Amino acid sequence: MINFTVGPVQSDKETLAIGKEQVPYFRTSEFSALMKENESILKNLFDCTEDSRAVFMTGSGTASMEAGIMNFFGKNDKVLVVNGGSFGHRLVELCALHELSYEEITLNYGEELTKEKLYSYEGKGFTGMALQLCETSTGVLYDMNMVGEFCKKNNIFLFVDAVSGFLADKFSMKNMNVNAAITGSQKALALPPGLSIIMMDQKAVERVQNANVKCMYFDLKDCLKNMERGQTPFTPAVSVLIQLNEKLKRIMKNGGVAEQNKIIAERAEYFRKQIAGLPFKMFVPQSYASNCVTALDATQCKLNAKEIFEKVKNEYKIWICPNAGDMAEKVFRVGHIGTISKKQIDKLVKALKKILA
Ligand SMILES: *Cc1c(COP(=O)(O)O)cnc(C)c1O
Numbered sequence: 299m300i301n302f303t304v305g306p307v308q309s310d311k312e313t314l315a316i317g318k319e320q321v322p323y324f325r326t327s328e329f330s331a332l333m334k335e336n337e338s339i340l341k342n343l344f345d346c347t348e349d350s351r352a353v354f355m356t357g358s359g360t361a362s363m364e365a366g367i368m369n370f371f372g373k374n375d376k377v378l379v380v381n382g383g384s385f386g387h388r389l390v391e392l393c394a395l396h397e398l399s400y401e402e403i404t405l406n407y408g409e410e411l412t413k414e415k416l417y418s419y420e421g422k423g424f425t426g427m428a429l430q431l432c433e434t435s436t437g438v439l440y441d442m443n444m445v446g447e448f449c450k451k452n453n454i455f456l457f458v459d460a461v462s463g464f465l466a467d468k469f470s471m472k473n474m475n476v477n478a479a480i481t482g483s484q485k486a487l488a489l490p491p492g493l494s495i496i497m498m499d500q501k502a503v504e505r506v507q508n509a510n511v512k513c514m515y516f517d518l519k520d521c522l523k524n525m526e527r528g529q530t531p532f533t534p535a536v537s538v539l540i541q542l543n544e545k546l547k548r549i550m551k552n553g554g555v556a557e558q559n560k561i562i563a564e565r566a567e568y569f570r571k572q573i574a575g576l577p578f579k580m581f582v583p584q585s586y587a588s589n590c591v592t593a594l595d596a597t598q599c600k601l602n603a604k605e606i607f608e609k610v611k612n613e614y615k616i617w618i619c620p621n622a623g624d625m626a627e628k629v630f631r632v633g634h635i636g637t638i639s640k641k642q643i644d645k646l647v648k649a650l651k652k653i654l655a
Contacts, residue, residue: 300642303619304434304462304591306484306491307636309541312548313489316541324536330528332543337525339546343555344479344497345470351503353521355494356535359461359482360388362494365516366457367392369509370426370478370502375399377426378419378454383407383435384622385459389428407625408436408593410586416448426455431463431479432588435621436581437631439467439588446475455501461485461494465549465558466590466635471499478502483538486562486590486635487545493538563589565643566634572647576654581629591619593631599654603630606653614649 301308309317322329337352344350355361367389371377377398379389382405393400403419405411411429427449432439442458449456458479460469465486471479478498484491496518498506503522511517520531549558566589570580573594581593596603604627607620619631632646 300616300645301636302632302638302642302646303617304485304631304633304635305482307486307488307633308638309488309490310545310548310637312544313541316544317490317537319537319540321536322540324534325529329536333525333528333530333539336539336543336546337528339550340495340497343465343546343549345472345555346476346479346497347472347499350471350497350499351522351525352498353496353518353525354530354534354539355496355521356492356530356532357494358484358491359459359480359494361516362461362480362482362496363388363459364392365518366459366478366480366496367396367398367428368511368513368516369506369518370455370457371396371398371428371505372509373397373399375425375455376401376423377428378403378424379427380411380429380440381405382409382411382430382438382440383433385430385433385435385461389430389459393428405438407629408438408581410438410583411440411445413441413444416444420448420452424452424454426457428457429459431458431460431469432467432590434462434588434591435593435625436629437588437591437593438582439463439586441586442469442474442476446473450475455505457502462590462635463588465555466562467588468559471497477505483535483542486558487542488636489538489541489545492535493542559589562634565589565638566592568640569632569634569643569647572643573650576647576650590635591631591633593621593629595629597628601653602627606630606650609653610646610649613653614645616646616649618646 464481483493
């Protein structure tokens with residue numbers, strides 16, 4: 299199978315080779331050093347302030363979304379949440395579940411977050427904001443420079459779910475005034491699922507220290523304390539952390555975050571060019587489309603989006619990414635993260651052409 303989903307995605311051979319090894323014991327100085335190195339390289343890739351701290355959660359991206367909501371926000375906060383798709387909706391659900399005071403900016407699927415819309419929430423007492431970098435369900439990239447400026451001006455704590463956008467889209471915690479951000483192992487890092495990462499600046503660390511979290515596993519105080527010596531409170535996803543270490547070092551050797559951005563952007567551009575002429579409409583205009591994924595409106599095709607997904611899977615052994623809910627029959631997505639060759643993209647385009655001929 300060729301995998302064009304948005305996670306888990308195709309891994310490099312180096313990552314796969316580590317995956318077949320025995321899992322080593324981890325309460326050792328060697329493993330601690332590896333963890334500290336992971337933190338240090340991730341600080342570079344997130345482009346955050348030198349005093350930022352990382353913690354490693356054993357759990358998929360949603361674990362870090364929930365830990366963030368629980369640790370960064372409390373009963374004295376009023377949180378502004380952007381809901382432009384299923385991941386924005388998840389942030390809203392988390393705010394509701396944890397009984398936070400919040401308001402949502404509801405966007406239609408594929409709609410841009412405009413300055414006008416955002417600033418209509420100014421001066422309303424918000425102390426926190428949470429949103430995605432890339433809303434993976436639609437492929438919308440939010441203007442994080444604009445959001446960060448808004449938050450800085452209004453003294454709002456900014457928590458960004460960059461699970462899919464990390465490495466795919468331009469992102470700098472420092473320059474975008476982001477206080478905390480998360481990513482997951484199975485997206486652009488192209489590792490197996492099971493690990494997510496929370497990067498925090500000093501303000502975020504302070505919020506964690508003052509939080510009153512009624513949960514053992516998701517209390518980040520304990521994670522921060524353990525990470526001082528490169529450890530985690532509980533058994534982490536040891537193998538994935540070792541795969542992460544190899545991958546991070548390889549990224550740094552090969553041009554760092556800028557080169558990752560470039561590779562993924564070029565791949566998205568190549569795919570979008572190749573499908574010109576097919577009866578799809580870009581679900582999101584190029585001006586605010588993420589490089590991570592292309593969502594395609596298939597309503598002008600002779601098959602619906604779900605049928606296209608099934609046919610490509612069963613007849614061509616290719617996974618594209620179906621949409622859920624209201625969009626299931628109208629929209630499908632093609633991911634651009636993970637190890638994907640030009641030849642594989644050509645195969646997919648050829649399959650789509652055959653199916654829709
Ligand atoms: C994939 C993803 C997540 C995490 O989903 P999990 O299935 O829990 O890993 C969170 N946010 C965004 C934007 C994502 O793309």
